[in-house]
Amino acid sequence: MAKVRDVCRHVRSKQAGPFWVTIDFFFEDGEAFRRHAESPALSADAFARLYATDPALVKRFPVPSLDVLKVSFPRARPQGGMVERDMHSGQQYVRLLDVELD
């Protein structure tokens, strides 16, 4: 079973304004993109579980021209609060690398 790290050449996370996080999956090639971008392991519900966010607000954007899947969701807590651990959300992608895809 393939993991995200096996089928993406690059995965990154960053804030998109103080209330949102956005994650870009750059798949290895068109085949990997077509095979895995719609995996249930990368569904809105899966992101809701991984990041304690509302699944109804998770936005998914497949970008076939770049073999990219973009997923954006509200931060569990707004940026810079009392227990902020990752101000720019730049490390939030790491927990995805070992997610198993179908």
Place this chain on the structure above:
Amino acid sequence: MKDPTSGEVVRLIVPTGSLGAGVREEEIAYGLAAGAHAIASDAGSTDSGAAYLATGKSKNNRGAVKRDLTILMKAYAEAGIPVIVGTCGQAGGDLNLDWTRDIALEIAAELGISPKIALIRCEQDKATIRRLNEDGRIRPLPPLGPLDDETIDACDHIVAVLGVEPFLEALDGGADIILAGRSTDTAVLASYPIWRGIDWASAWHAGKIGECGAQCAEERDGAGILLSVSSQGFAVEPLGRTNRCTPHSVSAHMLYENSDPFRLVEPGGVLDVTEARYGAIDERRVTVTGARWEQQPYTMKLEGAGGGAYQTIMLVGIEDPDVLRDIGGFHDRFLMALYHRTHQSIPEERLGEFNISLRMYGWNAVSGNKPPAGTAPPPEIGVLFVATARTQELANEIAQACNPYFFHFPAVMDKELPSYGFAFSPADIPRGQVFEFKLNHVVETENPMELVRLEWIDSAAPADAQAEMADG
């Protein structure tokens, strides 16, 4: 593909992703030699947190901003082209803008030049925001809900994010240098081509691609880019000679720090790049066509930030194998002991609401999640203690009460007390206030200038008189 360089072409230097990050003189010279008509850059963002709007202070060092702005103002003096700076002083509030204005006036005096300077202000007072909210003209963006007075009052500063129109007015007025408050990154760059009559879709898309300077290039050894914008589309080329823009690097920039890669909401419309096409001119230049601009009722985004509780921190390094054997269990017992110690040491009525958090750096500090079972222990961890309380004094007191426990708390009970590795003495560091963004709302405006103030500065007058005039 239509040739985007046909018809009138407006060439714009984007010298850097953010003023103060390091403009390169040789890159500006290259852009000027290529026939640039204007220079445009933003000078901030919300990325680094709410502190800069809440306090009115810049994130970038004053010397670094002055150095960059000096290079740009020299280019204005030599080539006679306007310099446009948005989101001045990191957050674009009035204090941030004043700070930048004073630097610009200092530079003008040093260079012996007298540019006509336009200041575009977009800070809002709370009474205005309350009135607009009562009139039903403010609506929330997800994930926030409707705005209430309590939230407005919790903000120290509020700005309405500028679109292109105030820049157009400043350019109509003959501005040589435009220093603007909080602006969309895109608007700062789109404004000049639009003012010259270029198609809005083309100009906005060029603005989005250029907003971070050389971020849309590969190699990224340089800082800036040159945008050649026409009504058919635009071309983008890095100003650094070793950098390359490729169709992939340019189109991928639409993903960057955006929640939606296809539709970008701007004041007065939506930029839709779903049908955009990216093609290589040569190995370092790319053409872009096919964006659409959908005009919409005029709205401006509101950003508001305020300070809340205060924090005091301490840090220890731990190599003790007894701790490293079970870091999760140690964390839980440690935290409980520190709460207990605080309650024992400080009277409840004085303590009020407070929080202690321990971040186990080297283990799980960044995510706060439990590492998978069987994860091997690291050779050491750094434990960051963060006390949050309603005043700085109280946060300091909590840290001081916890200090001996933080220093000696044992992982096993039947050995001599351990002493962990403090890096400083005194160990407790007052960190200051917690700042948060409070608003994620848009306001409908009657016209693009309703919430904007345009001020003019004659830089030939002495700097002191200028500051008084502008403040008065």
